[in-house]
Amino acid sequence: MDVETKIKEDMRGLGCESDIKISLAYQLYIHLIDEKLMYDTEYCYNKDIDALYIVARPSKNEKMNIYVPIPTSEDISMDKINEMQENLCTIETGPAINLAFTEADSTTVIYSFTKGLIERQNVEKAAANRNERRSFINSELKKNKNNILNDAMNGGIVDEDDCMILE
CATH class of the missing domain: 1.20.5 (Single alpha-helices involved in coiled-coils or other helix-helix interfaces)
Incomplete structure (x- = not known):
């Protein structure tokens, strides 16, 4: 069994049933390890919001950051971002969440959203x-x-x- 298959099976074993979410999470996981050289990189699943995400440290001494893979074809609202922050952020990670928008060609752009900075007006x-x-x-x-x-x-x-x- 190759590494990719093993990792994807582990992700499925966490409870995620979506092949798309698993593929995106795998791409992000490899991106964070190989390209961003992150430390303590792990994949996690939150069944309450059906989110497969990655936690990692940018350097050995920094706190864990949360990275959620999002396909660029998906529309995402501030309500959805707030929901992810409510369910994924912890004291250890802090109030920020990183959304990793991934294109079909594996291009990944990461945006950080920090809860509580300012409420966006309707x-x-x-x-x-x-x-x-x-x-x-x-x-x-x-x-x-x-x-x-x-x-x-x-x-x-x-x-x-x-x-x-x-x-």
Whole structure:
């Protein structure tokens, strides 16, 4: 039995039934060992979220990092990332999770997501806030249009309190 078959059987033995997830995890596992030269590299499975992932140390003295293989063809939402963080992150690994987006030709790009840095605002809410600000500015401009034009034409009025005389 060759090494690839043995590793893939071990991954299946953890409880993962998906051939695609096993293949992606195997590619990532080899990538982290051979190309990234990671330490203490292990594959793990979380049945609650059906995720096969890799834990590894970038150097001997660093903490364990979590790497989740994701095919580039899969759409992934912030809710899914939050779910992975909730189920995979531990005190030992910290609040970060690394998503390893893998292309069909084995090209792998890794992005880190750290929980708790900032909550991303809902797209609809952000658009509503932007529109509300625009409406407020437009109404203020319309309300003060005559004063703004008058000040622009006459150079404006400067109160003595606004000026400081330099001697």
